[in-house]
Amino acid sequence: MTYLTWIVAIGTSLLGCVAGVVGSYAVLRRRALAGDLLSHAALPGLCLAFLLLGGRHFLGMLGGAFVAGLAGVALVTFMCRWTRTKEDAALGIVLSTFFGAGIMLSSYIQNMPGGGAKAGLETYIYGQAAGMIREDIYLLAVVSVLVLVVLVLFHKEFKVFSFDPAFAQAQGWPTLTLDIAMMGSLTLVTVVGLPSVGVVLMAAMLIIPAAAARFWTDRLERMLVLSGVLGAVSGAIGSLISAGAVKGWLGFDPFGGDEGANLPTGPVIVLCSTTVFLVSVLLAPQRGLLARSWNYFRLRAKTADENLLRTLFECAEPRLPTLVTVPWDELLARRAWSRARLFWVVRRAGWRNLVRRAPGGVQLTQRGLEQARRLVRAHRLWEWFLIHGASIAPDHVDRDADSIEHLLGPDLIAELENRFIAQRDASNAAQVLPNSPHELNVP
C-alpha cells in the first residue's frame, strides 16, 4: 500500500459518494441517462476550452465541460418541446453528435503542429484514476462539499420537486431554477469525475449505486445516504483491487492480470458497484428477487391448500356432519392438477392436520372442516355479492370468486356477511353459509 494508492482510494470513494447522492435524484426522476448524456456532451467543451485558452488549463477546461454539458441538457429539453423528436432520440442525438464533435476537435488538436499532442484529452474518454494527485482530491472535496451543502439546504424543495413537480409548481416554487440547480450539480460532479473514470463509466457511477440503494428503502433520505455509502465503498474497494492491494493482502492475485499489468481502475470500480447492485436485486427484503419469489411461492401454496380444502368440502357437503372419503380420481377430475401435485398438496395439508388419507381417498379432519367452512363461506359470499351487488349472472361468478377468495381479508368477509344476513331471502333464512348459486355435481 503506497501513498499513491491511498490518494486514489480516497479520491475515488469521494467521487463515488457524491456521484451516488446526486445520481439518486436522477434515477428517481427517470433521468438516469442524463449522466451518460452529460459526460459525452462535455467533451467538445473540454476541447474548445483547450483551444480558446491555448493550453491545458485545468479549471478552464472543467468550466468548458460544464458549460457544454448544461448546453446539451438544455438542447434535449428544447428539442422535446419544439420538435416531434421524442426524448430518447433527442438524448441519443445530442450525446452522439456532441461526442462526435468532441472527437473531431480532440484529434484536430492532436494533429496540430506544435505540441498539440500534449493536450492529454484522450485521458478524459477512458479516465485515469491512477493518475490522481493530491490537488485532485482537494478539488473533489470542494465540489463534494459544495454539492452536498446545496442538496442539504434545499432538501425539502428537491424532494417535493422530484416526486411531484406539479405540486411544487402549484406551491409557487421556482421549478425551473430547481431543475437547473439539480442538473447543475449533476453536471458539476460528472465533469469533475471525467478525468478519473472517463465518459461511459461516469454514467455508471451516477446510476448504479442509486439503482441499488432504491431496492432497500422507500425513504428518500435513507436512499441518499445508502447510495452515497455504496458509491464510496465501491470506489474504495475498486481502486484497491485495481492497484493490486488485494494481491498484497492475500499473497496471490485472484484476478491474475497479464504481465503484471494492473486492471484499469474505472471499470473495476464500476464492476464493484454492479456486484452490489446484483446482490441488492437478489437479497433486498421486499423488492429483491428472492423475497418476491418466496412470496409468490407462498401464495401459490396457500391457494393450492385452500382449493383442496374447498373441493373436499363441496364433495362432503350433502352428507355433513359425516366426513366422507373423497376418491383420488374425483379430486383429479375436479382440479387441473397432475397426480404428483395432488399428492404433494395432500401431504402438505396432512402435515398441518387439515386432511387425512383414508383408504382409496382423502378425508377432511375436524380442523380442516372448520377451515374449509370459512373458505367456502368467503367464496359463496363473494358469489352472492357479485350476483346481488354487481348484477352478474350466476353462471359467471364462480371463476371470479375462485381467484379472489384467497385474498379476501377478515374485515371484508365480515362486511359481506352483515350484508348477506341483512338481505337474505327466505330460502337462506336460517343459514350463515349461503347456498351455492350453481350446480355442484356432488358425487
Added chain:
Amino acid sequence: MEWFNHLSLDAQNDLWVIAVGAMTNTACALVGCYLVLRRMSLLGDAISHAVLPGLVVAFVFSGSLSVVPMFVGALLVGLLTAALTQTLHRQVGVPEDASMGVVFTSLFALGVILIKRYAHRVDLDPDCVLYGLLEFVGFNLIQIGPYEFPRAMLSVGLVLALNTAVIAIFWKELLISSFDPALATTMGFRAGLVHYVLMALVALTTVASFEQVGSILVIAMLIVPGAAAHLLTDRLSRMLGIATGIAIGAAVIGQAAAVWLNTNTAGTMAALAGIAYLAAALGSPRYGILAVLARNFASSIRVVREDLLAMLYRLEELNIERAMGWPEAARAVGGGLLPRLALFSLKRRGDIRRDGAVLRLTDSGRSQAKLLVRSHRLWEAYLVQRLGLPPDHVHEPATRMEHYIDRGFQEKLADAVAQSPLDPHGRDIPQSD
C-alpha cells in the same frame, strides 16, 4: 476499374473511406429508423457499448479477427443486453432508463477490463473502439477474384445486405408492429419476436461497424438520420430513403471535411449528421421550428388584424369620427410590434384607408369586419340564450371565439338564436352579405 488505379494512393484511400463510411452509415441508418419510431433509440446506444465484452470473448476464443465468431459474440451480448434490460425493468421493477444504464455500463466496464486483461491476445485498442480507424481502411485490402477492396467492406457489406433484406422481407410486419404493436399482436404477429429481431440487427450492425468507424459513429448513425428523416416525412418508405441520403451525404462530406481539417473522420461524420438534424429541425416544412413559429405568427397576426377591423367597424357603427393615428390604433388592440405589422398588412391589402386624420374601413374591410362582428354577437347571443350565461360574462369568451367561427358555424348559430336580431347588449347583429 482502370481509372481507379490511375488515382494517387491518397485519392484511392479517400474513395475507399467514403465507400466504407457510406455503407456503414446506411446500414446503421436503415435499422435506426425503426429504433427512432419505436422509441428505442437508447437501446441502440446501450447495445453499441455493451457488445464490447462479446467481441473480446470472441477474439479470445477464436484467436483471430475472423468475421463469424465476432458476429456471434456480438449477437449474443447484444441480445443479452436487450433481454437483461427488459427483465430488470419488467420483473424486478427497476425504471427502464436506469436498468438500461446499469446493464450497458456494466458490460462496457467488463469489456474494458477484458481488453486489458487479455491485451497480448486481443488486437483491439480501446481507443479504436470509440472512434474507429476509418481513415486507414484503404490500407487493409483483400483480393477476391480480380477485385481488390478493403477488408472492412466485407463485413459491412454483409450487414448492409442483411438489413436491407430483412426490411424488405418483413416490411409489413415491421411497419405494423412499429406503429401499432397492439394491432400487430391481434393480427397474430409476434411483436416480441420482431423486437428481438431488430435488436439482433442492431447488434450485428454495431459489431460490423465497430472496427471501422467506432461505437460513437454507430450511435450517431443509428439515431440521427432516422430522427432527421422523421421530421421531414410521415411515410416510412420516404423516411428510410431520406435517412439513407443523409447517411451517404455525411460520409462523403465528412471525409472531405476531415481531410481538409486534418482530423478524425468518424467524429466529423457524426457532427455532420448532427448538422443535418439541426437543419431538418429548423427547416422542415411541416414539423420544423421555423415552420411552427411561422404558423404561430400567421395565426396571431390574423387575430390582431381581425381585432383591428372589428374595432373600426364598431366605431363606424357608433358614428364616432375620431382622429386616430397608427400608434393609437395599435394601442387599442394591445400595443406592441404585432398590431403595427397587422395595420401595415391591412393597409397593403386595401382593407383600411386613411381619410385625413381618421382611419376608415374600405368596402372589402367592412364586409370582413361585418362577418367577424356577426360571429361575435351571434356567439354572445347563443351563450346567453342557449347556455344561460349572464350577459356581462359573454363578451370575453366571444372575443376569443370570434376568430374561429366559419360560415357554416355562423349559419347554425343564426338558426339557434333566430328569434332575436339583437345581441345581449342590445346591438344589431349584422347580416352577412
